[in-house]
Amino acid sequence: MFPYSTFLGPVFWMAMGAFVVIFFMGLAALLKDRQIPMNWWKWLLVVTWCIMLYIVVVGGFTLFGENETRAGLYFLGVFGTFMAVVGVALYRLLTK
């Protein structure tokens, strides 16, 4: 099966890695295009936010996978909303 396949498994994770690189390259280009100056701590905050968002999505969908749909919805709803608020605050901080 796919997650344990000796061929498709590594290909999937390589593709995911490539997407992450493309995402951050795209983000850097977007920030440059919008003339938003970035430094090391701003990048650190952005990466932290992305990792937290990733954990929220992973957590929520893991709960769905464990047939805990209600818990998954609550998890995504509460922490997803929290991440949206933090995301808006972060964007305002970057563009200040």
Place this chain on the structure above:
Amino acid sequence: MHKPSNFRNWSILIVVALMIMAAIIHGAKVSEGTQRHYLEETFNASNCNFKPINANKWELSGLEPNCTGHVYFGEGYGYNGPVRVMFHTDTVGFIQFIVPVDHNETPSYFKKLEQHGFLNHMISTQIALYKDEEPVDMVSGATISSRAIQQAIRDGYLKGEQLSTQSKQIQFGMLELCILVLFLMGMLIHTKYGHSQRRLLRWSSMVLSVIVLGFVFNAHLHLSRIAAFLAGYFPDFFLYPAVYLLIGGSLVIALLSGKNVYCHSVCPFGSAQEILAKIGGGKPRRPPWHRTWKWVQYGGALIVLLYALSNSNPGLAHYEVFGAFFSLTGNPLLLGITIPVVVISLFVKRFWCRFICPIDGVFAYIRLFRNTIIQTFAQLLK
């Protein structure tokens, strides 16, 4: 001769008051029920004899094994009004079962009691224990409802056995103190302080309100509470002075000064929205249709209030997202609504207050009442 605008105001005030009164009368008829009806529904009426001892106690006798002992009826004060329970004790005074026969609690809170097996925990408890205490632990997240059930048992037992109750002491704690401080700060904000002092006061009161009233106590003014008061369900003043402080403080200040101190600086959800707008840079948006929309907002609140009153169930008027936001309580629909409300509040200052909140309708009615009275007196004195 009154101005047409004053006539219109009086018409609105009187029509709304009459509608509320009609709904209350209808609700009172709906809630009529007798203790015997509940007994016959619960026990096998053909094999059990029910003998009333007093207004709260019945004696059971009959051939069936469960037709022995006594049945008590008592009343406690819940979140949205009285919680009435019927409970059965065996011949030596151990509780056999408890049935909440009538309550107006928000379904999600009452569901929590079921999930925690609260009623089952009280079974086989010696009823005499209820003379001086409430022997079973409250359910976290449904404290008021669980306390109401225990109060109802105690009430039924004490009245049924005609025992004297302990002298009551007002429970004045951190919540009550916080409400008083918030109202005081709210009134000070409206005085002629400097801009920076007012700003400091306002933000201090908002943070205090969000933390203490919101996250710690989850205490707000909501439509179901007002519906409960209108329907005549007054909680025990000694146990819940905070409810009287919130409602009394908000309405008295609004009537006397015309200022809506509650929404401006006491309401924890209003304060939370202001904080969100600060984070997201939200601005107060007033679209061209805002004035027309206000009628929808107020009309919606009135319809829900009338529906709750005419069903004698104030809990039906509970459609605010406060509980969902601060303590994740409420039905899934309310929780679902809370998410877009929070996100929109980042960009539109006080979105919920401006476009949806039913409490705004209540204050609009009070404002209209006050202004119309003043206008009428001014015309009479001319």
